[in-house]
Amino acid sequence: MSWCVFCICFFGALHNLFATELTSSIVEIVSTIYHYDPGSPWETPKAIQRKCTGTFLQNGKILTSYGAVQNAAYIDVHVPGSARLFSAKMHAFSPYFRLALLEVKDQDFFSFVVPACFAKSLSSLPHSGSIYSYNPHHPRLHVAEVQCFSSDLLDPKEQALEYSGAIVQVPAGVFSAGSPVFRGKELIGMADQFVGYMLSPNYAEFISAAKIQDFLQCPIRKTLRLSYQNLDNASLRSYYGLPEGNTGILITAGSHNAFEAGDILLSIDGYPVENDGSIVYEKSKLGHEQFIALHITKDSVTCEVLRNQVVKKTKVSLDAFAIKSRKKPAYYIYAGLVFEPPSSYAQEEDSVILTQILPDRVNAGYDYLEGVAIQSINDIAIFSLKDVARSIEQHGGSYHKIQTVEGEIIILDRFLSDASHPVILEKYGIDFHQSSVL
Secondary structure (H helix, E strand, C coil): CHHHHHHHHHHHHHHHHHHHHHHCCEEEEEEEEEECCCCCCCCCCEEEEEEEEEEECCCCCEEEEHHHHCCCCEEEEECCCCCCEEEEEEEEEECCCCEEEEEECCHHHHHCCCCCEECCCCCCCCEEEEEEEECCCCCCEEEEEEEEEEHHHCCHHHHCCCCCCEEEECCCCCCCCCEEEEECCEEEEEEECEECCEECCCEEEEEEHHHHHHHHHCCCCEECCCCEECCCCHHHHHHCCCCCCCCCEEECCCCCCCCCCCCEEEEECCEEECCCCEEEECCEEEEHHHHHHHHCCCCEEEEEEEECCEEEEEEEECEECCCCCCCCCCCEEECCEEEECCCCCCCCCCCCEEEEECCCHHHCCCHHHCCEEEEEECCEECCCHHHHHHHHHCCCCCEEEEEECCCCEEEEEHHHHHHHHHHHHHHCCCCCCECCCC
């Protein structure tokens, strides 16, 4: 009897040891993102937290979902057995693989974690495993059995989310952003509900261990900055001199400086570019960014372009993917009139929109003009918010005259407007009448 008790205790302790080692490789990630409301650009940005799961790897980094941590102002990591939050930074990422690696500098962190081990081989789909995830609403690690299968078995509505090929069905109440999937003690993949940067409630994309290892070999992929128009229209192709039977895309402003607006990009590294911008690679139709992320391991590509009806080959250097953080919104307010660029996050301005009118007697009767583009203020042409500020603040006449591009006129009594301006700001809780980016 004592021998049976010993065996039960021994194997129970051994099981708990394996479980502890496994869960010690799984961490909770909290990313904080600041969100500016375009409708109220003067407001203090709201801090939004995203919670997801990460896996500590043998390279000393944490693997997680790119969609869950992109644009994060800062990232914290919590590990089992510790009451601390450890600060982390993005080390590498790939929008193509939808994966990110986080790095923790604090050496104390490494005393709490054990690296996960990848599976050496996988059977073909379907196969089963255990998904480990931290739910945003529950602090404890959630474990559930899941089945991995081909996304071809989904109905057409779910297939529209563009899964890469394999998925896991997400159990009710489980949020699986960056959640590792284990078979026994071996890591066989990661489940991610941020599919195509959309959140799927029923399924998670299954990113296999093989794909993860491909990502780890070259995590920061290159990209070719292109702004283009499709050439699906026959008349458009004819106008730009694209020979019959050839395909390509029309380059527009904002592309890599190796190109000129009006160029037609015919091929990249010998692979023809289709009229919709796609490239056929290994029997798969890929977008040009996917093609470069998958195919290109060097720092440049050879592009074939049609320029002024002459075919030219040019070597184009590639850029690394960069995290694009949103700029602070730009605005200018006067007498309740809120002026903004066409986009609150526009990099460059060439026009100004009267986005809204904060009601007051001084601007009464003009509310129907919200959303119009401004042509001039006090007979000064308006191309930027700086023009708006200058035309109002330097004006000495009795009235401000604001004209829209459609010809509508707004007349404001300057003396009444100057007096009402601080009252309106206080009424709507606005601390500053203009953004700091002006």
